[in-house]
Amino acid sequence: MGSSTGKTIQATGLTALGLLLALGCGGTGATTTPGSTPASSAATAPGVAEYLTLDLATFSNYAQPTFPVHYDSQALVTDNQLPTNVVTDRGATLGRVLFHDRRLSVSDTLSCASCHQQSLGMGDSATFSAGFAPGLVTAAHAMRLHNARFYAPGTMFWDKRAPSLEFQTTQPIQSSVEMGFDAAHGGISALLTKMQSLPYYPELFKAVYGDAAITEDRMQKALAQYVRSMVSTHSRWDDGAALTYNPAVPGKGAGAPKPNFTASENRGQQLFFTGKADGGAGCIACHTAPTFALAPNSLSNGVTAGDPDIYKSPSLKGVSATGPYMHNGSLATLEAVVDHYDHGIQDGPALDPRLRGPNGLPQRLNLSAADRAALVDFMKTLQDPALATDPRFSNPFKK
Numbered sequence: 001m002g003s004s005t006g007k008t009i010q011a012t013g014l015t016a017l018g019l020l021l022a023l024g025c026g027g028t029g030a031t032t033t034p035g036s037t038p039a040s041s042a043a044t045a046p047g048v049a050e051y052l053t054l055d056l057a058t059f060s061n062y063a064q065p066t067f068p069v070h071y072d073s074q075a076l077v078t079d080n081q082l083p084t085n086v087v088t089d090r091g092a093t094l095g096r097v098l099f100h101d102r103r104l105s106v107s108d109t110l111s112c113a114s115c116h117q118q119s120l121g122m123g124d125s126a127t128f129s130a131g132f133a134p135g136l137v138t139a140a141h142a143m144r145l146h147n148a149r150f151y152a153p154g155t156m157f158w159d160k161r162a163p164s165l166e167f168q169t170t171q172p173i174q175s176s177v178e179m180g181f182d183a184a185h186g187g188i189s190a191l192l193t194k195m196q197s198l199p200y201y202p203e204l205f206k207a208v209y210g211d212a213a214i215t216e217d218r219m220q221k222a223l224a225q226y227v228r229s230m231v232s233t234h235s236r237w238d239d240g241a242a243l244t245y246n247p248a249v250p251g252k253g254a255g256a257p258k259p260n261f262t263a264s265e266n267r268g269q270q271l272f273f274t275g276k277a278d279g280g281a282g283c284i285a286c287h288t289a290p291t292f293a294l295a296p297n298s299l300s301n302g303v304t305a306g307d308p309d310i311y312k313s314p315s316l317k318g319v320s321a322t323g324p325y326m327h328n329g330s331l332a333t334l335e336a337v338v339d340h341y342d343h344g345i346q347d348g349p350a351l352d353p354r355l356r357g358p359n360g361l362p363q364r365l366n367l368s369a370a371d372r373a374a375l376v377d378f379m380k381t382l383q384d385p386a387l388a389t390d391p392r393f394s395n396p397f398k399k
Contacts, residue, residue, distance in 0.1 A: 045207065047199025052097065052396050056207050060392045062092035062229040068238055070245040070254055070290045078293065080154035080228075085166060087225045090208045095226025097204060098219060100395045104173055104191065106180030107132045112172065112223075115142040118393050121318025121383075122146055122230060127329035132180040139177075141329035146387065147315035149228035150291035158311045158327040169223035170216055188216050230393065232291075232317035234386035236260060237269075237378075241290060254289040261381065264370075268378025271371055281341065281365055281375060285354050292316035292382060299352035302345035302362055303330060310350045320380040321388070334376045342367050 045056050063086075067076070081087065098104065099112040115129040115138070116122045122145035128137040140158050148156075148165065155161075156168035173191060176182040181191045195201045195214050202212035209218060232238075240258025247253055255273030257266045273289070274280025286298045293315040300310050303326050311327045325331040331340055345355050345362035357363045367375075387393065 045200070045203035047203050051200045051398055053398060054093065054097070054396055056203070059089035059093050061089060062225065062392065063088050065229070065231050065233070067231075068233050068242045070238070070241040071233065072247070075150070075290050078150045078152040078291065080149055080152055080165065082164065082166065085221045085224060087228055091222045091225040092229045094204050094208045095222040095224070096393070096396055097200070098223050099226055100397060103194070103198060104179060105132045106185050110179050113395065115178075116145050119321070119388055121321030121388070123318070123322055125322040127324050129178075131177040136177045140327050141324060144314040144318055144321075145227055145230050146232040146317040146384065147291045147293050148230065150293040150315065151312065152293075152296050155312070159309060160312055165224040165227060166220040169220050169227070192216070230387065232315070232384040232387050235317065235384045236381040238290070238384075240381075255284070262377065264374045264377045265381055267371065268374035268376070271367070271375055272378055276363070276365070281367065282354065283341070283375075286352065287313075287316050300348065300350040301341075302348060302351050302355055303328065303340070305346035305348060307346075307348045308350055316379060317382050318384055318387070320383045334379055335372070338372045338375045341365065342372060
């Protein structure tokens with residue numbers, strides 16, 4: 001994709017490579033790619049009408065988001081969307097139902113949305129999320145999902161153990177803590193049998209895939225489409241960038257001062273975008289604009305001393321919706337996060353070299369109190385109120 005000269009870019013949902021691969025394969029059939037079924041094939045769906053607020057004659061737009069001008073070709077090429085699973089309106093709609101359905105847990109009490117709440121930046125205010133049964137809690141803090149599609153490697157979970165978003169989506173369902181369909185409860189086969197008995201799922205899968213077969217692969221594709229649709233482009237930072245962004249003009253890049261910012265917010269942005277050698281905090285080296293997703297080569301951030309493990313982070317979009325922060329939920333506030341990067345980084349074998357000072361030890365920025373507050377003020381401009389209230393990401397269930 002080339003850079004836009006206007007104010008918006010219509011997304012095709014494919015990187016240039018993905019588009020070539022899709023065209024070279026001649027497309028995919030209805031049994032593998034959600035959304036390939038013509039609209040005219042949607043049949044009467046009494047189960048959907050009874051349980052859901054959806055109308056299978058009309059689907060919301062997920063496939064063609066309108067990207068602002070600062071989401072240029074360099075940003076869109078980081079899309080981790082698979083050429084065999086391009087976002088479609090129908091597929092993402094099925095993903096929305098799956099994401100919000102508490103019946104996909106053994107106890108009928110927990111859904112993906114229970115831990116990834118729309119009003120909380122698709123995250124959770126609890127340090128560790130509640131599991132499907134009393135007393136069960138997760139081992140890691142729930143990761144925010146805004147702009148998950150722009151983490152270029154596509155690996156998921158904090159420890160990156162899932163090779164793709166598709167694979168990741170059904171792992172919590174099969175967790176013995178989260179949604180409970182582990183081997184002791186019959187595994188994914190037991191869930192698929194349960195879904196066949198729910199009147200709305202055969203109807204939905206037929207509307208999306210052309211037949212009523214319910215499989216884990218189809219679930220994974222639809223859920224991944226839905227999560228990749230959670231694109232954040234309406235924060236105050238985006239509003240300001242849309243007014244100022246012109247990469248052909250020096251000083252008009254993503255880090256240019258924003259006319260809709262306060263002095264403190266602009267100072268925080270300056271610190272965020274400026275390298276340490278030039279007096280800034282250098283945050284942009286790992287959290288890349290305009291998506292604020294993690295750079296692919298980032299290593300660990302020194303939350304725990306001596307930790308040999310490498311953790312990724314979510315995009316910073318929506319970061320101020322709720323704490324706590326980090327994979328272990330150890331930092332309660334954005335102020336604590338800034339303090340960590342300023343003077344709290346712990347050494348370890350996996351520490352990212354960008355977080356070391358000239359002496360090779362963990363960096364100590366020693367920013368002033370005003371500058372630390374400015375960084376917090378800047379990160380709050382990344383909150384996206386539109387995505388937090390967008391009905392496309394709300395609970396579609398009537399009962």
